Amino acid sequence: MISKSTIEQVFETARVEEVIGDFVNLKKSGSNFKGLSPFSDERSPSFMVSPVKQIWKDFSSGKGGNAVTFLMEHEHFTYPEAIKYLAKKYNIEIEETEQTNEQKEEANERESLYLVNEFANTYFQNILHKTDQGKAIGLSYFKERGFTNDTIKTYNLGYSLDEWQAFTDEALGKGYQLEFLEKTGLTIVKEDKRFDRFKGRVMFPIHSMSGRILGFGGRILAADKKAAKYVNSPESEVYHKSKVLYGLFHAKQSIAKEDNCFLVEGYTDVIQFHQTGIKNVVASSGTALTPEQIRLINRLTKNITVLFDGDAAGIRASIRGIDLILEQGLNVKVVMFPNGEDPDSFAKQNTLEELSSYLEDNSKDFIQFKAALLVEEANNDPIKKAETIREIVNSISKIPDPIKREIYIQECSRIMDISEDVLFSTLAQINKKERSDANKEYKEEQKAFNVIKHEQPKVKVDLQYVLERKIIEILLLYGNETEDFEDLVLKESETGDLQLEPVVHKAKVFEKVYLDLQEDEMQFSDEKFKSLYYTIIDTLHQAEDFQLKDFINRLGQDMANEVTTILMEDERYRLHDWQRNHIIPKEKKETIAQLVSQTILSLRCFLIDQKVAEYQNDTLREDANLRSILEDVNDYVKLKMLLSKKLGKVVGGKI
Template sequence: MISKATIDTVFETARVEEVIGDFVNLKRAGSNFKGLSPFSEERSPSFMVSPAKGIWKDFSSGKGGNSIAFLMEHEKFTYPEAIRYLAKKYNIEIEETEQTDEEKANTDIRESMYLVSEFAKTYFHTTLLNSEEGKAIGYSYFKERGFTNETITKFSLGYSPEAWDAFTKEALGKGYKLEFLESTGLTIPRDDRPFDRFKGRVMFPIQSMSGRVLGFGGRILTNDKKAAKYLNSPESDIYHKSKVLYGIFQAKQSIAKLNNCYLVEGYTDVIQFNQSGIENVVASSGTALTPDQIRLINRLTKNVTVLFDGDAAGLRASIRGIDLILEEGMNVKVCSFPDGEDPDSFAKKSSYEDLVAYLENNAKDFIQFKASLLMNEAKNDPIRKADLIRDMVVSISKIPDRIQREIYIQECSRIMDISEQVLQSTLAQIVQKETIEVGKKLKQNDSAGQQVFEVVKNENILGIEKVDILYRLERKIIEILLLYGNKEEEFEDTYLKTNEDGEIETFTEKKIYKVFQRIYLSLQEDEVELANPLFRDIFKDLIAFYNEQENFSLEQYLMRLQTDFAQEVTDILMEDERVVLHDWQGQNIFPKSKTETIAQNVSETILTMRWYLVGRIIEELKNSILSESNSDNTESMAMIMDYNMLVHSFSKKLGRVMSRYY
């Protein structure tokens, strides 16, 4: 179990923008940072990071929290895993305390799978470097590919022995359970004797963006025609091949820094490029490119350069993935290598300077690439040329930005020597056809859809008619406590006093309070407890924390924040960041700073809550009179008059005309 001292050090050291910056391409927006949501599909940034508050908020999905919450949400870490990840990132030594049997029993299944996978990575790598078989077969193979020791270590390359159960026996001997060896796909179950899936193969660990081992790719080195040349881990709770890119862990920082990602097909393509000095490269690992893989890149950059082998047949098959990239609103370039070359072989024989120069000089816009690739096939055949042009317009139709579509139509017109008007007409037909197809799918569930629509419509009407004023006021109180609770402000207190003539007069006196004290005393004076259970618990927790800490630190409070409070507190704290996100000041709209009128903000909120609560009492008294029309309601009428006088005083203090809040 990780000690509290280690956890405190991690929280104090970790910077939220640095942690999230490893996964999302962040751009400065005033004192904050913004980027594309890593939790939903979007093309306009709705993800905000506040270094000053140490938190983040994703307005598209509603998620938010601190660095730990991000890692738990994005990487599916457990709390201890997130702490360990940050400790490793910031070179913090972890102090451990002994786990109880109950804690050991509660170890998460997914965490156990990750632990098994990490052990396997270490085992295969050690076997490659230290065993006679590993050095003679695996190490020799990687050396033949031209990989240095540094590269082998960087990618944790390994070797699985030829024996049927060498790895399984070793893992079981180290205390790892067979069920997790099987669920990760490392071991294939068999009643009499479980055996290794990857026996006799060189191993390529497949890691997540944070570096966790998700699965493996294994290449056989013998000429066994019955065995697959490459074998991947099967799908599991931690490995989904359609959502993973090989090399993303090693490439993420370079991709964000250079604002471009090279996309290749194989493991060795990635490794050879890295060794040549080009690190911003990832691979789809031989699978067809998927939207999830593209979105991984989209979090880091909008620019993709797809690298293809020189094989023409392979080129035609591969360009299908370009449309998927365009659909995500990304910029695509394409670069192919000379016939007979692939990224691996070309990088191996080229210096860094020559490789960079080749990529820069041969990377083409996707329109130019498609035209040059397919025009040779069309030659003088008008029908095939027409099909090619239509294929290019289909690709252009995938681009969400209308200005970009217009530019590409112009470019296509120039390259293919055809009028823009014809291309625009074809584009309109394609878009219309897609719209009709979407409409047909919606009509398939027409009756169900109508029911859903009616429900939503009615709920919206109710929402417009009745706003939960008390919820808003209580939320406002929590916001003020979080942002300004420890600030000292001057407040006006109003007292009743009898003068020399025996008349009752009101007089005011100015006093200095801390904001949290003023709010607490005001609610105590009125014997008011927050109605919303979550706000009530957060209120009590905040007041207790303020009383315990002489110098309140928002970062310290967020560090110890209970999980069930975290989402609501983050929502409240990041509400103001919508101003930054939408760039109101850039549109000459300047919201007033809350720090200018903290005391006024507190007083208005408390008075408005009093007004609202008194108003409810008045309504209850009126309803009581109506329901008991035959009773003596003199006392109730007098109370209503007294409460109305109180409401009048609230209105006078607030400087508002009396109105209803519900």
């Protein structure tokens, strides 16, 4: 168990913008930050972070909360795991008892897989550094690659003994279940036999974006022609190859800072670049690049530079990944290394200055690279040249931005010596075919599922819900502030007429709201708002210094999400850069007292209308006392007129 004081220290220290900034490229937007949603595939930012309120809101998915809830949503952490992650990030000492075998058994499957991977990561590192076999074979290999001790520790590199079940026996002896050893792929089980998957291999742990161990890559060192050179962990509940980029955990901050990501193929390419001093580099780990991997990079930067080996046999197939990158709306550049070199060897043989200069000098736009490559293949053959041009235009068609498409068409025209009109015509044909194919697919889906369209009914606004929500928002934002409230009371004039006169009194916002609602015995109709209302009022009554961040941290996840949604709703306009268009919304803080009075008066008027409607229904009953009902209705109508006058003065007047 984590102590309460430690949890409070974590909440006090953690900054939501810093925590989320490790996963999402945030840009300043007024007093807030905005970025692309990490929970959906989007190209326009709908993700907002408020440093003042220490909360975040994702308008595309509806999710929101504080730093802890972000980690729970994004990284699928449990609450304790999120606290431990933040404690580690902010160098906060955290006390917890070691898990017993019984506790390990009680952990759910996903958590158990992480526990097994973490144990394996520590085990392989210990074997590398503390055993004779590990030092003689594994550590020697890494040293031959030129890796320093700091680099080896940074990437948690390790070694698996060249024994059939050394790791498996050790894990079982520590209380880890064979079921989870098998599901992570660390142990292979066949009938009554079990043995280590990574026997005799140097180990490359694969981290999530937050640093958790998802799986492993293992390279064999023995000259065994039957064994694969590299073996990766199989797909599991926690490890999906298509959604992971090797090195992203170590590269994410540098990618955001440099606003560029270098994409390579192998583990050692990443590590050698990082050691040389270029840290914004990741690898697809031997798999074909996927849209999910590209979207991971897209959260941090719009710019990708793909690095190719000088003699890469599969370069023709590899460039297909460029089209995927273009489809996601990212900018692509390509660098080719000299013949016989790869990123690992080239970085090893050059200084940081030399490597940086080479990358800058040899970086080509994708169209220049693809054109040069395909033209070389065409070898002056007119038919092949036509196919080459069509293939380049096909890549350009993937770009969602029409301005970029036009610029690339112009560039292609210049490089390939062909008119822009022909290229634009070809582009139009490709787009037309894609639209036709998409429409055909859509119609087939409609037919297959027999979908019948119905006209959507108009959504009726629930005014009471809106007003109750507004009261909660006012209490959260301004509840503890003291304001001058102007109440309008009926007084008899010198001529004997009744008229509204202002009476000003000073009060805290939450006291004003509470007393006004109590006076009319008004109850919240929405149960969630009702619960929140009494929780907020109770907290404000007891705490002299009400801190919104602390209040949210004490709420359950569902209620915290509701509060975040309420608080961030008015921040939505910042996502659209209204201020840049000279549209400056009025800040509520300038007229808090007016806002409070207007909201409560509006709610009272609404409830009176509801009451009058109830009385009108009562007149339809056979036993109805019409005189009594009409008198009550008349009283309510007079009250409504009085409140309407007050509301008119509040809205139009100045408090």
